[in-house]
Amino acid sequence: MSALILAVLLAALDQTIVSTALPRIAEDLNGFDDIAWVSAAYLLASTAVTPLWGKLGDMFGRKRLYLTSTSIFLIASVACGLARNLPELIGARVLQGVGGGGMIVLTFALVGDIVAPSERGRYQGMFGSVYGVASIVGPLLGGVFTDQLSWRWAFLVNLPFGIVALAIAARALPAAARGAKARIDYLGATVLAAIATGLVLVTSFGGRWGWGSPGIVGLIVAVVVFAALLAPVERRAAAPVLPPAMLGSRTVVFSSLIGFFANAAMFAVLVYLPTYLQIVRGVSATLSGIYMLPLVAGLVVSQSLAGRWAAHVERLRTILLVGLAANLAGLLLLGTIGAATDTLALSVYFLITGIGIGMVPMVVLTTVQNSVPAADLGAASAVVTFARSIGAAFGVAVFGTLLNTGFADRTHALPTAGGFDAGRPDTIGRLPAALRDTALDAFAHATAMGYLWIAPTLAAGILLALFLRPARKGGETADVPTTTADGALTTTADDAPTTAANGVPATAEDTVTAA
Known part of the structure; x- marks a missing residue:
């Protein structure tokens, strides 16, 4: 578990650690016009390869694929740190995303391999906490490395920690049995x-x-x-990357959609709240991370509690509903923030939002893993991870558009003399003091309205969660057919457990063996 957690931390950090280093990278490598591709290339590659890594793990054993993806990630990290120009850096980031995507989805699937269904929620909660912490710590570390050392250390720092994770994983992870041989899809x-x-x-x-x-x-x-x-x-x-039967599973489809909506809201919060703090409150990047500590605390505590409650798998839907409701309440509270909102109120809003954020993602993954046969754990984990990755990109993009549009609409009449640009909130500081407060109010209002516009996505998630029917205690397959050796499908009904020959309800493992 220590190796898996460390690997997920590195892969998650590399989605956020470069954000504060981008201006310096653009300056050093003379690539201001295309600098956005440094972040987009990693997200693009990691999302695109997620389903393939999951299926290959099912077919060839997850341990060897995990070691391969981690090795790719580390080699690419060195290439990023040594890049001499922007095209080299973007190419290395693509390769790094290929490895990082495999590390994340295979880690989640490996937990399904080595942990009993009733305990998966507890362990998956650890990884959710790591994700949340990485989202806050990543930009701070990127800023520290850029200011004190070099932006290249944002990539090179992966090497020592990644080698340790690789060595522990090679020794400690069990060698999972390979699946049925088939041509790669x-x-x-x-x-x-x-x-x-x-x-x-x-x-x-x-x-x-x-x-x-x-x-x-x-x-x-x-x-x-x-x-x-x-x-x-x-x-x-013959061996589909995304088994069609899985797309017919209400649990898989609804859970993936919930993960999409929850991640869209989560990344809108994690990415843009520090921006609000730095622009409106005038704090440094480091201090904005301190302001965010209530959110991180709520996230970590709720992840831990949700993981423990998930041991009683009948409660999975209840945990999802409570988490989504808390997250929705947090967004509605964030929809009231302004330039004069006091620190105590912000801390309470952040805490409630963090509690909601922490209760959802890993419970969604546990719900799906408990609903599929062991042979499809990798593919199922990949479907959820894929949906969450797209949700994160969607949330950041949509919120950014809402924020910039709302800010520009409320400041278009302000003078542009001195370099103020209504399309760039970071130029507020160039306004005369008499107009600066007006611009800060406009930015705070645009931020609040953005969260109110994002809130309905969580309401949609709550509606979907009401119709979820998670697997029963013990991890019985809920509604995904099992594929037999000859390609035939054996369906497990939603409303009745599979029964073995002796009349005893069968577990997911029994279902796979029988097939």
Whole structure:
């Protein structure tokens, strides 16, 4: 577990640690126009390869794939740290995303391998806490490395910790049995990668290129076309990357959608609250992290409690509903913030939001893992991870558009003399003192309205959670058919447990063995 947690920490940090280093990277490598690709390349690659890593783990054993993905990540980290120009850095970030995506999804699947269904929630909660902490600590570390050492250390720091994680994993992880031999579904993996690429590009660059621009519209059309091709392609595959039966599972589909909505809200909070603190409250990047400690505390505590409560798997839906409701309440409270909101009130809002954020993601993953046969753990984990990654990109992109549009609408009449730009909130400091308060009020209002606009996504998640039917205690398969050696499907009913020959309710393992 120590090796897996360390690996997830590194992979999660590399999604956020470069954000504060980007201006210095652009300056050193002379690439201001394309600097956004440094972040987008990692997100794009890690999202696109997630389903393939999950399926390959099912087929060839997760331990060897985990060691491979970690090695790729470390090699790419060195390449990032030694990059001589921006194209080299972007290429290395793509490779790093390929490894990081595998590390995350295989870690979640490995927990499903080595932990009993009734205990998965507790252990998955640890990884959720790591994700939340990484989202806050990453930008701070990036700033420290950039100011005190070099931006290159934001990548090179992965090497010593990654080698330790690799050594522990090689020695301690059990060698899982390989699945049935089958041809790799290259066509299905390509179609899924194309869908992921289109979605990430749309969400990452829609605001910059224009949501109605030919490039964005073309990407949306391409995503729709590939999405329509996915089901026919996977039905014809001998070992589909995304088993069609899984798409017919209410638990998998609803849980993935809940993960999408929850991650969209979570990253809108984690990415833009520090921006609000730094611009409106005038604090440093380091101090903004201290302001965020109530949120991190709520996240870590609720993750731990949710993991313990998830040991009673009948409560999974209840935990999801409570977490989504708390998260929704937090967003509604954040929708009231202004330039004059006092620190105590902010701390309470952050705490409630953190509690809601922490209770949802890993419970969603545990719900899905407990609903599928052991042979499909990797693919199921990949589906949820894929949905959450797209949700994160969606939340950041949509909130950023809402924030910038709202700010520009309320400050378009302010004078631009001195370098103030209504499309760039970071130029507020260039305004005369008499107008600065007006701009700060406008930015605070735009931030609050953005959270109110995001809140309905959590309401949709609550509605979906009401219709979830999680697996019963003991981890029985809920509603996903098991694939037999000859490709036939054996379905386990939603409303009645599978029964063995002796009349005893069968576990998921029994179902797989019988198939």
